[in-house]
Amino acid sequence: MKFNTKTIHGGQKPDAAYGSVMPPIYQTSTYAQSTPGGHKGYEYSRTHNPTRTALENAFASLENGKYGLAFSSGLAAIDAILKLLKPGDEVVSTNDLYGGTYRLFTKIYEDFGIKFHFTGMENAKRIEDNINENTKLIWVETPTNPMLNIIDIVSVAKIAKRYEVLLAVDNTFATPYLQQPLELGADIVMHSATKYLGGHSDLVMGALIVKDKDLAARLYFIQNACGAVCGPQDAFLALRGIKTLHIRMQRHCENGHAVAEYLAQHPKIENVYWPGFQNHPNHDIAKSQMKAYGGMVSFTTKGNNYEEAIKIVENLKIFTLAESLGGVESLAGHPASMTHASIPKEEREKIGVVDSLIRLSVGIEDEADLIADLKQAID
Template structure:
């Protein structure tokens, strides 16, 4: 049986009614036959049949023992960090999602958890950053937003040698393209808001654990802290996952065409997309992934925030918005939007320049998206030095 067929038929038919879609169990509590005797459910914060169904599907997708669904991607990250204690240290990717950076630095550092940021595409840098207090290595690959590629298997070996937990944010790749647990990760997280949901209509997060024991620890925090995914959003997430393989395939086809176009455009400074042979992580991405995804970032030759703003406010099909992974194309200016919480010097050091633009390539016709980018380039202001040349 193929992976796609297995996925589709892992979504259960309701045994009570025969409903082919998973029912939404919109209930807060469950009647018990006797004190402590129930049908597997007692209170909806602790468990819910609709949430249990999506958790089982996602655990199967990633090849994990368990999955826990949360009310947001950040709630999922928060649950993982709760595995640590005061005095523990994290080695994290430097080109990190701004929300994760804010959580690490503004919330957990004051509780005595230190975070060291390194370029995880440099294995020696990862190795050098580890101390006797390091308990967790935090990886995104591809990274957000400069799409660096890190060697999951090699970092997994480093983590194991130092008795560290190893967590991979697999949001950008999705389990269709990349399986971090098979490559040595202990935990995988997703902002399920993105590709897993796929329709820009829900907020959700998931943690997948390689072992049942680790999964139970995550589930303890899911129940104890209460940031659970609602029954309706669980239903929407299942609905999105049903078409995940088809959507990811088309996202990748469109993104490859747009990245090749951008690389040749005279107004573009640099293109970040692992599907391009010029990308430093291209060969590694080919080895550990089945595709290159639907996210592209690029800088402008006029490397200013003003030029970026002019571009992102001039597109038609690409809508200016935070988030990614939906069927409609989006674009954003990370320095002013998704990564604004990261200090400017740290942003720039990680490659997030003032003119960097991130595209979430949707499922529209490729030629329409190419035409939209082309007309936006015509709206860019003429650089001051060019005006001087023209006036001379």
């Protein structure tokens, strides 16, 4: 089954009760049993819910995995991965990553005895410098948030296999439409389904997808035991969003390209970060492991002027100044004071998250309107 068909039919079948084409919202906490332990596959909705099962099947299908898990948020999904570890274990992570992930790593799990090494992974060989006998997990974002750095998943997967450590890839920015990390050697794929998978800025959710049965069993146990699951209403909304993922992503990519090209030619703009540019670091890797280059674009103004950056985002009319990304509407953010404020300033600036950096989530509006909006705000 081709990807565009999978978004609509992958892992899905009509509801058994009445043939409903869309999985019903099973808004229930518990299920009747004919005898203790005698049920139809569902006993309590923290453990399983038919609407969530349908969504988890869809997640697995999109990423060419075998097992999907839905959580109450992207951070809850990452939290479940970290609960595979124990005190004394170590993690090698990319140094350019979502601020909430960095906060979870450093402010929560370091206190539980997990050690994190943050390194630039544009050259995969740097990872090996941080691996030792305690390393149990490599954490990758690609493209990264917000600098859109590209990491070679195949090369990192070879390192992970050589040292027998797990490789988890946050695929939120790319989505399975553009990139499928399990096919490239990853063990776990994570999504903030709040973003492109849901696609309409109306839910908060996380997803994990794996191929290995034993790894899936460990994660399902954590999901049930800790209880950070999504509700059936959100599962229904995510299923609806997934059905248009392929056509939305086409427009996100087209508009992202147009916006990046416009910004690159603007005299007041210093740097534009977008993986589709031939001079973007690791562009050739992006070209080989991604179908297209996505709708995320970051840029800095000349002179690294904080006040100018704030003025731009405050004066946008069609781009909305807001957290998050991946919805049908275009959003603008100031990472240093919003999504990445939890990362110390000196650490942010080492990776390029300077005070003038603006991150755009380019939506599916008309590209001419988006460019006109950027023009009036910058000029």
